Structure formats: C-alpha cells, structure tokens
Amino acid sequence: MRALLRRLGVYLLAAWVALTVSFLLPRVVPGNPVAGAVARASQSGNCNSQCVEAIEAQLGFNVHTSLWDQYVQYWGNLGHGNLGQSWSENASVSSLIISYLPWTLGLLLIATAVSFIAGTAVGVLMAWRRGSWLDWVLPVATFFSALPYFFLALVLVLILGKTGTMLKVFPSLFGYDIYGVTPGLNGPYIASIIGHAILPAVTVVLASTAGFILAMRNNMITTMDEDFVLVAQAKGLPARRVIWYAARNALLPVIANFTVAISLVVAGQILVEIVFNYPGIGFHLYDALGKLDYSLVQGIFVVITLVVLAANLLADVVYVLIDPRARQMA
C-alpha cells in the first residue's frame, strides 16, 4: 500500500498546486488584466457591462478582503462543490460542468480504450513479425503520432464530414442532431449521439493509437530479448504463449507512462471537441475563453486536472495489480 499512498500524496499535492495556481493567477498577474481582457473581447465585440463586472469580480477587483481570506473562502467554496457563477451561461459553474462532463468522459473512455487496445496489439504484432511488411507501419505511425489532433479532425471533416465537401457520410457538428431529435431516453436521440460521436472518436483514436503502437513495439522488442522469453521458447511453448509472456512484461512500462499518454490524449481531445463543436468540456473551455468567462475557464481547468489525476491513480492501481514487484513494495 505504501507506494500507492505515496502516489496518492503526489496527486493530492498536484491537485493543490493546480487549484492554487488557478486561484492566484488572476490575482497576481501584473498589469491590468481587466483592461486587456476587455480590449480583447471588444475585438470580437461581445463584452457588455455585465461581462466587465464579472471579469473584475473574477480577477479579484472590488474585493475588500485580504488575499488569505479570499483563499480560505475559495477552498470553502470548493469544499461545497461551488466553483462560482458563469456570467455567460447564467448558471453555476459546477452544474454546467456536470452537464458537459458526460460528453467528454464518454468520448475519452471509448476512444482511449480502443486506441490503447489496438495500439498495443499492433505494437506486439510488429515486434513479433519484425522484418516483415509490418515494418512499414513504423513510419506511418510516426507520421500520425506527429499529426496535431485538430488538424486530423479538420481533414476528417473535409473528407467524411457532412459539413465537409467530399463524401458527406458522418455528422461533423455538435453532439447530436439539435434540430431533429429531442434529448431524452429515446431511440433517435441515442442513435444521433452515436452517429455524432463517430468522427470525433475516430480522430482521437487515429491520433493516439500511433503513440501506443510505437511505445509497445519498442518495449516488446526489448523484452523479447530477455532471457525469460528465451526460456519460454526453450520450454517448447507455442509462439502465442511466448508472445503473451513477453507482452505482459512489455506492457508494464506503457502503463507506468500512462500519465504522459493520458495528458496528451486529454489535450488532443479538447481541440477535437472544438473542431466538431462537440458539447464536452473542451469545447466549452474554448467557448468560455472567447466570452472571457473566467469562472467557467477556471472551473473547467480544475475539473480536467482532477480527471487526469484520477486516471493516473487508476493506472497506478492497475500497475500494482499486474506487477508483483510493485505489489510487494506497495
């Protein structure tokens, strides 16, 4: 348990740092951010007086308490799940985020699961069949891993999206058909959600699988050189079983590095949501940025951080479960 508790400590500390940064930034940034923000907003022409007041309150202006008192109050609010009020949506930030989150988490879970499983499988296969035509996957995967998510999204919209110009197969705007169906537990709505999720999910899968392929292939090649794999072969075990032996060990570093992988996927998905106007937290983060809705921006930042930290903790637990050496230390 000790190692896990240690990791938990790191994540709690990370959460504290993120929340504190999110509290301090608006209050300590030099200059007059309000003026700058309003000037920026006026360019796009949508900051009214309500907006200016909201920004001022958000940035710690017109507040006659000390920074420490504000900090204490901030934590008190967080403790009650109160992330402030969004002026642009005229609703509490937490309720807004709760309504955005299912879209993001659903997409993220499905896409990450698919890309992790597919990427790992292809990586194993490439290491197994080294020297065959599968080697050509390597440069292709490298190219895809270098492709920004949002650019890939744009290309897919162009080729397959209904708002694109070529095949017009899949819907490529919004989370569901906002004109054609009524939200609720009805068939057309659910079908619409699935149809609208296809392109965003394919984008995230295409862009993130390559990374898993490369990581798994390299780990697998390194592991296949280990003596215990040689022994498994000397035992006369069937090739599948030998590969399974090696793959189970090669998977460990991939899971240990899940932290980095998940951060990248989350970052990528934020941009993908923007391209598809997909109603998750990524798209609304972009939206809130444009509207200078700082409460919403902060709230979303906090929630994304917590989601990523939770994913990391989950990866750590999985690691401990599949590596007996870590289990002993844990």
Add this chain to the structure above:
Amino acid sequence: MTINSTSLAGIPPVAGPTAELVLRPTRVLRLPRSPKVIAGLVILGVFGVLAIIGRWIAPYSPNATDQQNWVRHVLVPGTGAGTGFPASYYPLPLPPSAAHWLGTTVFAQDVSSQLLAATQATMFVGLLAAAIATVLSVLFGVTAGYLGGGTDEGLSLVANVFLAIPGLPLLIVLADYMPSAGSSVLLVAAIIAVTTWAYTSRTLRAQTLSLRNRDFVEAARVSGESRVRIILVEVLPNLIPIVAASFLFTALSAMGAYVAIAFLGLAGSPTSSPPGLWNWGEMLREGFANNAVRGGWWWWWAPPGICIALLGTGLALLNFGIDEFINPRLRAAGLSRRTAKKAGISLRSTLGMTPVAHRRAVAIMPQVTAMRPEPSSVRNAAEPVLTIRGLSVDYGYGDQAVHAVVDCDLVLRRGKVLGLAGESGSGKTTLALAAIRLLRAPAVITGGEVLFHSKPISGEEPAGTIDMLSATEEQLRAIRWSEIAVVLQSSLNALNPVITIGAQFDDLLRGLARAGEVLGMVGMNAERLRSHAHELSGGMRQRAMIAMAIALEPQVMILDEPTTALDVVTQREILEELIGLRDRIGFATLFITHDLSLLVELADEIAVMYAGRLMERAPATSLFHAPRLPYTYGLLHCFPPLHGARLAMEGLKGSPPDLRDLPSGCAFHPRCAWAMPRCHQDVPTLAPLDGSAREVACWLHRGEANVPAELARPDPLPSGSGRSGSIARVGEP
C-alpha cells in the same frame, strides 16, 4: 501530440522491467546511418533552411493585402442591378496560381508568404521552449539524481507534481491570464517550457542515479574532484544521447503546444496590437474560423497542418535514431529481408527457431563427415545422444555477417558431462543454443548437422534420430524441455518476473504436486511455488530453474554458466546437486563455463573454444594436467586450482579478438608465446594427436617445431577412458 517512443521504451520506469542502457564513459552520440535518420535530418534541414531564408524568398509580406486583386468578388444574391438593393460583394480566396503558389486567404493575403513566416516563428518558439525546458530538466534531474537523499526527494516531488498536472489546460490558463503573452515570444516559450520539462527531468534523474554508482564516477569521487566537476565532466557527457532525445521530444511537443494555443487564439494575433507572430496554429485558426474547410479552400488550411506533421515526423525519426543508439536492440541491423534473401535465408522463420541457410549446409556437410572420423577410443564409449558436426553460425547476412561459430564438432554422450570452455565471446553459448535452434535474429545457422538421438522408450521403439536443423517447429517443440532442457546464467532474468514460480511450472506439468516434488529434489520448499522470482535469492532462483529443467526428466541438459553469478558456497552446493540429479536421472550434460578448473571437477571430456572454433578436445584429466594447446595452458593458469599443487598464475596476454576483425591464420597467434610464422598464415584444424583420444588445433603439434615442454607433459590418462566423476572424487591425487 505524440507519445514519445524513446522515453516510453528506452528508459526504465521506476518499477518496471529494466531495459538496461549501455552507456560507456566518453562515448559520444553517433547516430546509426539508417534511412530513418537520414530522412529525419533531411526534413529538419529543409525546414531549418526555410525558416532562415524564408523572409527573403517569400514573395510578399505575410500581412500584405490587396483587396482588389487577391480575392475573387462574388455578388451577394439578391443585390445589384434589378433587385433594388445596391450591389454588394463578398470575397472568395484564390486557389494556387503562378502569382500565389499556395493561393490566398479570404483576407486577400498570400498563403505562401504567411507559411514561410509561420515556419520561422513556429520553429523558433519550439526550439527556444525546448532549450529552456532542457536546461530546467537537466538542472532538476541531474541534481536530484546525483545528490540523492532529501534533495532528490524534494526535486523529484516537484517534477512528479508538474508531470501529473495536464500540460495543455495549464498552458491555456496561463496564456489566458497573460493577454500580453502573445506578443512576447520568450514568454510563450517559457510558459510552454514550464509545462513540458518534467518528463525529461524524471528520465534524466533515473539515468544519473544509475551513472552515479558506476566505477568511473566513483573513481572521480574518490580522487577528490568537486561535485560540480564530476557532474559536468563525468556524468553529463554520458547523458548526451538522452538529453538529445529529450530535446527533440520537447521541441516536438513545444511546437505542438504552441500551435495548439495559437489555434485557440491565445498566442497573440498578428493583427492585434501588440502583434503576435504568424505561426502554423494561427493560420489554422484563421482558416477554421472563416470556414475554410466548409468552403473547400484546402490551400489555406492544409499546408500549415502538413508542415506540422512533416516536421514532427522528422523530429520523431531522428528520435528513433537516438533510440537505436541508446538501445541497440531496437536496431533492425541484419533483419532486412533483402539482405537475408540474398544470403538464401527465409525470414519467415518462426519465432524461436533459428533459420538455417540450407544451401551452404548441403555443400559442407558430406565433406565434414568424411574428413572427421571419430577417434577410435571415443567411439567405443557411451552411445551419443547429441551429435554436432561442422556447425557454423553467422550473425547477420551476406557481407556483414560475423562468423561466430565455425565448423564445430561435438558429441554429447548419454550420462556424460561435456565441458565447453573459453573466454566470453568465444562462441560457447552460440554453439550450444544454435544446436537447439534457440538463437535469435540475426543469427543464422550456415552449415553443419545436429542430430538428436532419442532414447528408445520401453525398449520396444527403435531409438529415433531427429535432425535438429531440418526439424519442423512441431518436432522441435516436442523435443524442447522434455528431452533437451536449458539452464541459463542469470536466473533472475530467466524467470518470468510477473508470474509465480508455480505458474512457470504449470507450463510444463499438470498439477503442482509434481512441481513441489521436483523443488524438493533441489532442496527447496514447495511453498516457494507461490513466490515470484524477485522474492528469491540468487541461489534459490537458480535452484528453481534447475528444478524446472529436470521436471520432465530430459535426456540432455545444457547448462550455460549456471553458477557464474553465485557465491562460491552456493556454487558448490548447486554443482553437487546437479551431479546427484545427473546420477538419478541420467541426463547428458553440456556444461558451458569460462572456469576451466570447475570443469575439471565435473566433466568427462572438455572442449576449448577460441574465436568461434574448437581448439582442443580431450578427456578432462588429460586436458587439465597435460594441456596441448597454448591457449588452454593460458586459461589454466588464469584460475588458481581448488586442489593440488600451487602454480604460478601467468594468465593470458591481451584480450579476446574481435570476431569482425579476426587475425589471419590461427586466431590465437597474437597472444601466443610460441607463435611461429605459419601461425600467421594458415588456420589450424582440429586433428587427433598421435595415439590418443584427444584432438588439438595447433601447428606446434604438427611436427613443424619442437613442442615446448609446457605443452608436452605426460598424459595422465593415456588410455583415454572417460570418467564419470563426482565432486568427492575429484582432485584426489
């Protein structure tokens, strides 16, 4: 945008299986000359040149605009003559043409000029951010790794916290609260660096930690050098490959991050004041925001995206090169199908089956058998169980092949111990593993014959002989372990780290009762079946390995330095157990070691290998007391004997030869005290010595010169009878 392969694969994670990095002092980074690296360098070079000269070759300024001529004016429907509304037009961007290589934007600006300006800014910010991040990570990582203790704890905690916080959201928040950031390239780069340094720092810390305890660093510390000097002179140069890989990785993610925040409109717009820089993300943002995708104006938004992907690919390919430098196992050297085909090898070989180049094997085999009758005295001994004739093994194909084993003959007899001795790199293990076709790519068996003579079961079936080199996968798998078992040197690596000992027995036996019984035979408690490899001591692990090897009562046991990694007491215990097991089960043993004195106690016959060739073969006592080969003589004087008279330790001059660059003639002649002119020219072959069971490959014994006294001691066993000794009997006068 990418999961870095270097960092994920090459570097051992905190608790994962360690991919050991081979870093030697003062070894500079030399990239393998592979197509991948060349392609990466070319891509990076082209973009670098464009970034530098772009400003001069750009046809226009990126902000230049010509509302009249650089857009097409389309009449808004329902306006103009006859509608009662004044004519109104909207602009459409122009597709690529001679005047505008990449067309124009809806704002009547030249895309190619913007692209060139953007290339410069994107690369500059990416490299600047990577430089800052690399400095940060080296400072944190190397300091933490080198100093250790509380400093390490503190710095690692900082890095881990930064690593856990998702980068892009933090970047967005930071950039958002600093609206002026967009106009300051340095600020943008610094913010990106702050969100990307932690990963590299963690890798560098792990590497420094392992370097810190290396001999050369230890030596510097003992000699009283200052910490700063040690870090700068001894540690840092060895981290260069990793720092380089990290720099490329960070540059790649920094450019990705810059493009991403620019796409979100947070890196400063070139049209605002103060103006931000044109970059690929800004171009994509403008295109996306102005319906370039829906409008089908691909020339506007596709080029910046393709540029990012191409540059990213270039950096990733270079990273591959560094990966392959750091972790040579990733190198595909000798795996190319074309070179293999040229050498007549089908690379479709199954996993765990060393390919055999049949063409040459057929040519050589008959000669070998004809040329080398077995010495008569040996022929009458116990029947053979494994016959190796003329076996040759190459690493790699064609011209680049290294001949690791050349034309080797060995006969392993039922119930006997055959010792195979030689320095590291002499080909002992290669020979043994090739015989059972366990060698991995790029090893190729290029000639010879290996026959396994199976014991008749219940006396009714005839003893079957299986040609190992032409056996099918099924046949081989049937023989492996049940008839021929292997024990490797390092049992920690030989046991699967993630499953229990019991589960590894389960591959072989149904039911754990028998597994417990076998463990008992090597003096282990059946409780240990529930243990994992890391929970056992070195001796225990080796015992478990041996127990696994005898579980199916094989006819042949290949022991590859089974006790080298153990302390002397454990070594002795395990050897005694092995001898006991051999007496009970009656397997024939091929015992590989560099320790000749050990073999003398165990083996019936000893073969000595040098540079891939068998050089001397004799009954153990004869070889020990009366070596005929100068090399054997040298080897014997390397190790103090455990029993018997005291000898002067002379050892061997020089070091084992490089197989890629063997000396002419006898490979041993540069180190041989008695080398003659002929030794420089002709390769001696193994040939029987007059009237004895022993063979030697040395010109000294071919009547060309007087045999030195050291190599002419009287043979204690002139009859050549083998000896199935136990340790207790060994060494008695």
